[in-house]
Amino acid sequence: MNITVDEMEKMTGAMSSAELASERHSRTTVGDFTAADPRMTCRNVDVWYGSKQAINGVSLDIGKNEVVSMIGPSGCGKSTFLRCLNRMNDTIDGCRVTGSIQLDGQEIYDKSLDPVPLRAQVGMVFQKPNPFPKSIYENVAYGPRIHGLTNSKAELDELVESSLEKAGLWKEVKDRLDQPGTGLSGGQQQRLCIARTIAVSPEVILMDEPCSALDPIATAIIEELIDELRANYSIAIVTHSMQQAARVSQRTAYFHLGDLIEVGETNQIFTNPQHRLTEDYITGRFG
Amino acid sequence: MSKPTLNAPQAPVRRTIDIVNASLKRRHAQERRFRRIGAIAVALGLAFVVLLFADIVGKGYTAFQQTYLQLPIELSAEKIDPAGTREPETLSTADYMAPIRAALRQQFPEVTERRELRQLYSMVSVGAPQFLREQVMENPDLIGTTQEVWVLADDDIDMLVKGQIDRHAPEESRRVNDRMLGWVEHLEEQGRIEKRFNTIFFTQGTSREPELAGIAGALMGSFYTLLLTLILSFPIGVGAALYLEEFAPKNRWTDLIEVNVNNLAAVPSIVFGLLGLAVFIGFFGAPRSTPLVAALVMTLMTLPTIIIASRVALKSVPPSIREAALGVGASPLQTQFHHVLPLALPGMLTGAIIGMARALGETAPLLMIGMIAFIVDIPSGFTDAATVLPVQIFLWADSPERGFVERTSAAIIVLLAFLFLMNLVAVLLRRRFERRW
Numbered sequence: 001m002n003i004t005v006d007e008m009e010k011m012t013g014a015m016s017s018a019e020l021a022s023e024r025h026s027r028t029t030v031g032d033f034t035a036a037d038p039r040m041t042c043r044n045v046d047v048w049y050g051s052k053q054a055i056n057g058v059s060l061d062i063g064k065n066e067v068v069s070m071i072g073p074s075g076c077g078k079s080t081f082l083r084c085l086n087r088m089n090d091t092i093d094g095c096r097v098t099g100s101i102q103l104d105g106q107e108i109y110d111k112s113l114d115p116v117p118l119r120a121q122v123g124m125v126f127q128k129p130n131p132f133p134k135s136i137y138e139n140v141a142y143g144p145r146i147h148g149l150t151n152s153k154a155e156l157d158e159l160v161e162s163s164l165e166k167a168g169l170w171k172e173v174k175d176r177l178d179q180p181g182t183g184l185s186g187g188q189q190q191r192l193c194i195a196r197t198i199a200v201s202p203e204v205i206l207m208d209e210p211c212s213a214l215d216p217i218a219t220a221i222i223e224e225l226i227d228e229l230r231a232n233y234s235i236a237i238v239t240h241s242m243q244q245a246a247r248v249s250q251r252t253a254y255f256h257l258g259d260l261i262e263v264g265e266t267n268q269i270f271t272n273p274q275h276r277l278t279e280d281y282i283t284g285r286f287g
Numbered sequence: 288m289s290k291p292t293l294n295a296p297q298a299p300v301r302r303t304i305d306i307v308n309a310s311l312k313r314r315h316a317q318e319r320r321f322r323r324i325g326a327i328a329v330a331l332g333l334a335f336v337v338l339l340f341a342d343i344v345g346k347g348y349t350a351f352q353q354t355y356l357q358l359p360i361e362l363s364a365e366k367i368d369p370a371g372t373r374e375p376e377t378l379s380t381a382d383y384m385a386p387i388r389a390a391l392r393q394q395f396p397e398v399t400e401r402r403e404l405r406q407l408y409s410m411v412s413v414g415a416p417q418f419l420r421e422q423v424m425e426n427p428d429l430i431g432t433t434q435e436v437w438v439l440a441d442d443d444i445d446m447l448v449k450g451q452i453d454r455h456a457p458e459e460s461r462r463v464n465d466r467m468l469g470w471v472e473h474l475e476e477q478g479r480i481e482k483r484f485n486t487i488f489f490t491q492g493t494s495r496e497p498e499l500a501g502i503a504g505a506l507m508g509s510f511y512t513l514l515l516t517l518i519l520s521f522p523i524g525v526g527a528a529l530y531l532e533e534f535a536p537k538n539r540w541t542d543l544i545e546v547n548v549n550n551l552a553a554v555p556s557i558v559f560g561l562l563g564l565a566v567f568i569g570f571f572g573a574p575r576s577t578p579l580v581a582a583l584v585m586t587l588m589t590l591p592t593i594i595i596a597s598r599v600a601l602k603s604v605p606p607s608i609r610e611a612a613l614g615v616g617a618s619p620l621q622t623q624f625h626h627v628l629p630l631a632l633p634g635m636l637t638g639a640i641i642g643m644a645r646a647l648g649e650t651a652p653l654l655m656i657g658m659i660a661f662i663v664d665i666p667s668g669f670t671d672a673a674t675v676l677p678v679q680i681f682l683w684a685d686s687p688e689r690g691f692v693e694r695t696s697a698a699i700i701v702l703l704a705f706l707f708l709m710n711l712v713a714v715l716l717r718r719r720f721e722r723r724w
Contacts, residue, residue: 088614091610093536093537116616120615123615128607132608132611143617146621147616200616
């Protein structure tokens, strides 16, 4: 196969492959992975990059109007898992997903399902702010335009305004909508990306370390925004900051080497972790 | 930490810095040497470029002027239009050489012997009557009057006036004999010889006579060839690059295709000419010596260049842009056309123009498909027999007449000017379309 042992080790965060093999198929998730009112349900999800397994039998629900955070050391598969939820992994050669992932009861890896409308329903915000090299207006208007969500220019204007408003950016950019989105500061760019995601009114928003490239003030603004967005959307967020997970999420999932070790109420995970690995990670002894 | 360990690192630090200082001089010397070698290389390269340009321009600039003789020409009505109808057909078939010769005899009445007369007549170009005819056809009122007309001089006279033939050289080693030199000097004294801007060079096709030869035919041939090459190769090249880079699965077949595309870019151009001869002319029966076949061959030749440049341009577009577009639900094709292509376009255009510049300067494959034919007419379409600039240069460089030497250089100047222009356009397009993200 096309992935070498070196690459494998890079992916798994410098764990030796022998250690990896010995730990495979040995873990069951501690805690309740279901949500009371699930929007997305994942059952026994395996992800393979070529011959290497990156995710090992993960089951997790994402409930309505809740923020689920995923934490864990580098290379534990949390980002990989997140990218499965809107089939972003399709773009990676040799990536294979098995198991069941459902959005509102619909199997998203079904052969007949088109990933294009799926990604309109499950939006994504990336680690590095990635606005299009176009104007601020065009950035937000792009999604609605390709999906034909609005019928007139006035409607589109309104949608752009409300999306920017929801992302907390409207006041800062309303006078310069025709200027390039890439000219904004890092935090503003990330909020622009959130506005762009909201503009197509998704049901679930996936955030892949949205604050890792931002300073504390910008981070605080985004965190506040996430809390507000919870009222209308389901949010899954991957983060490296345990404080951030504790601040924004209702439930927290701890990943370790492709396994989902523990899921639970955020409070409980951070105050009373059940699994030794979770405790080690949270107390900073490992990771 | 305890106190001894705090002081302990002091000693090794000093030692390290000593070693660093000791090697510093050598390292700086290395750097200076490298810089000097680089500067010398650049200077040397520039010197050769300047030398080349100076040589070509020095030899070629005189071709932009052409010598004319002023003669009082009697356009008698009986000779040109005896019936007096002024019909275009009569006017165009009339003998215009006779009045020019009469005017020459009138200038030098002492010349009567046949051999001398023939030399006298050879002072004007064989194409001179044609230009006189055009003047008369344009303005028939000239008939019946005597006009001071500037008549195109023969290439030997042209060379003599421009100083390319040494007047002080012994007669036997000079193409123009003493008698003719005397006539030229006589005309010069009377102010009847003048160098004028050489419009013939830019408006006429090639000719056996240097003074009548122009590059218009070759320029049009090059224009049609390049236009069709661009129309064919750019969309195909960009499409192929887009498919290979963004859509095709990465497997053994695409690897094979990639290796072959890279190899094709290095195939000697004459091989493409052979292929064109065998396939386009031999198998498909396309008309030979035409811009159509030339463009097909050039397309095959430039496609690898364009594909490689386009793939590099596509690779340089950050993947985050693709993810962003896919993330809001754009289809893969929309992602490519709305976001990736606009960002990759400057690189693609640069590649295309570099490919076009190479096609403009290409000679060898065109020889194989018959573009080397001697074609006087200016082509007016893709299926007219034509030649192209570099082939024209090749043909003229092969001609023995002194007049073709300066015309060869002049044609090279024109070719270089076009290449320079194309590269300038490539740079400007790059600047214009370049966006930051």
